[in-house]
Amino acid sequence: xxxxxxxxxxxxxxxxxxxxxxxxxxxxxxxxxxxxxxxxxxxxxxxxxxxxxxxxxxxxxxxxxxxxxxxxxxxxxxxxxxxxxxxxxxxxxxx
Amino acid sequence: xxxxxxxxxxxxxxxxxxxxxxxxxxxxxxxxxxxxxxxxxxxxxxxxxxxxxxxxxxxxxxxxxxxxxxxxxxxxxxxxxxxxxxxxxxxxxxx
DNA sequence: AAAGTATTTAGATGTTCATCTAAATAGTAT
DNA sequence: ATACTATTTAGATGAACATCTAAATACTTT
Numbered sequence: 194x195x196x197x198x199x200x201x202x203x204x205x206x207x208x209x210x211x212x213x214x215x216x217x218x219x220x221x222x223x224x225x226x227x228x229x230x231x232x233x234x235x236x237x238x239x240x241x242x243x244x245x246x247x248x249x250x251x252x253x254x255x256x257x258x259x260x261x262x263x264x265x266x267x268x269x270x271x272x273x274x275x276x277x278x279x280x281x282x283x284x285x286x287x288x
Numbered sequence: 289x290x291x292x293x294x295x296x297x298x299x300x301x302x303x304x305x306x307x308x309x310x311x312x313x314x315x316x317x318x319x320x321x322x323x324x325x326x327x328x329x330x331x332x333x334x335x336x337x338x339x340x341x342x343x344x345x346x347x348x349x350x351x352x353x354x355x356x357x358x359x360x361x362x363x364x365x366x367x368x369x370x371x372x373x374x375x376x377x378x379x380x381x382x383x
Numbered sequence: 384a385a386a387g388t389a390t391t392t393a394g395a396t397g398t399t400c401a402t403c404t405a406a407a408t409a410g411t412a413t
Numbered sequence: 414a415t416a417c418t419a420t421t422t423a424g425a426t427g428a429a430c431a432t433c434t435a436a437a438t439a440c441t442t443t
Contacts, residue, residue, distance in 0.1 A: 195299050202297035203401080204290050207366075214373040220420055233402055235421055254410040254419050262371050269371075271302075272364055276357050278309040298431080315390055328432055330391055349389050349440040 194271075197264055200244045205229070206237050210260060213247060217259040289366075292359055295339045300324070301332050305355060308342060312354040 200206055209223055224234040238258060241247045248261045295301055304318055319329040333353060336342045343356045 198293075198299075198302070199297045199400095202294045204293075205401085207293070210370050214370045221418090224420095229401090230403065231420070232404080232422080236401075239421085251410095256420065260370070260373060262373070265367060265371050269364070269367055272360060272367070275305050275309045275355070276360050276364075278355060278357070294430095300431085316388090319390095324431090325433065326390070327392080327434080331431075334391085346440095351390065 194267060197244045197246065197268055200240050200246055201268075203237065203240075205234075206241055209234075209237060209241065210246065213258060213260040217257050219255045219257055221255070223258065289362060292339045292341065292363055295335050295341055296363075298332065298335075300329075301336055304329075304332060304336060305341065308353060308355040312352050314350045314352055316350070318353060 205227065208226070212218060212223060212226060220235060220238060221231070223238070224231045227234060238247065238249070242249060242258075245261055245264050247258050250257050250259070300322065303321070307313060307318060307321060315330060315333060316326070318333065319326045322329055333342065333344070337344060337353075340356055340359050342353050345352050345354070
């Protein structure tokens with residue numbers, strides 16, 4: 194879970210997710226959207242893959258990446274948890 | 289927005305938000321929940337404050353921190369955006 | 384005003400991380 | 414087999430960051 198948050202902390206990786214939300218793409222297609230070198234993008238893809246935010250599938254000499262929304266559920270749940278703060282204890286600051 | 293994601297990338301800062309979701313706390317109370325030194329926690333509080341994930345209010349010699357759910361909305365919106373991928377373009381990978 | 388408590392600021396240190404170049408792997412096509 | 418294309422791995426470098434100790438600031442109480 195910590196790894197997921199760390200993966201999302203990088204703007205390039207978030208842009209990759211934004212790209213993949215529209216359609217699956219090969220590593221090269223993804224890299225073409227950035228000014229960084231391919232090895233750098235490959236590293237980012239690997240980071241996202243390790244957290245299972247994306248998945249890959251080899252097809253011929255291409256590797257096709259796609260988004261995996263399963264993990265997003267977990268992150269969302271954490272957010273919901275933080276946002277529904279407990280009003281019963283509000284105002285007990287003068288302890 | 290990038291700063292918000294970077295702020296959330298640290299597990300200590302996420303635990304601070306978890307603490308503050310229950311009730312507002314002074315800097316010292318927050319620090320008592322961790323093994324780190326107070327300056328370190330102070331630094332984390334400052335990071336969270338810069339992104340407006342939390343806010344502070346001085347009361348006497350204490351500084352009371354509280355959560356600010358406004359910014360969470362923005363982050364949530366990004367998640368929703370990524371999760372509702374566009375099915376129309378799915379399967380167009382063999383370009 | 385002096386001592387005590389709460390918190391932050393300053394500066395230093397070690398680690399993590401994004402990025403690069405060069406080289407390796409793997410598949411395709413001639 | 415050889416050349417070409419797609420992608421990754423390895424290793425190096427510099428920047429960002431979490432953490433610490435020591436010192437500063439600010440408020441409270443005697």
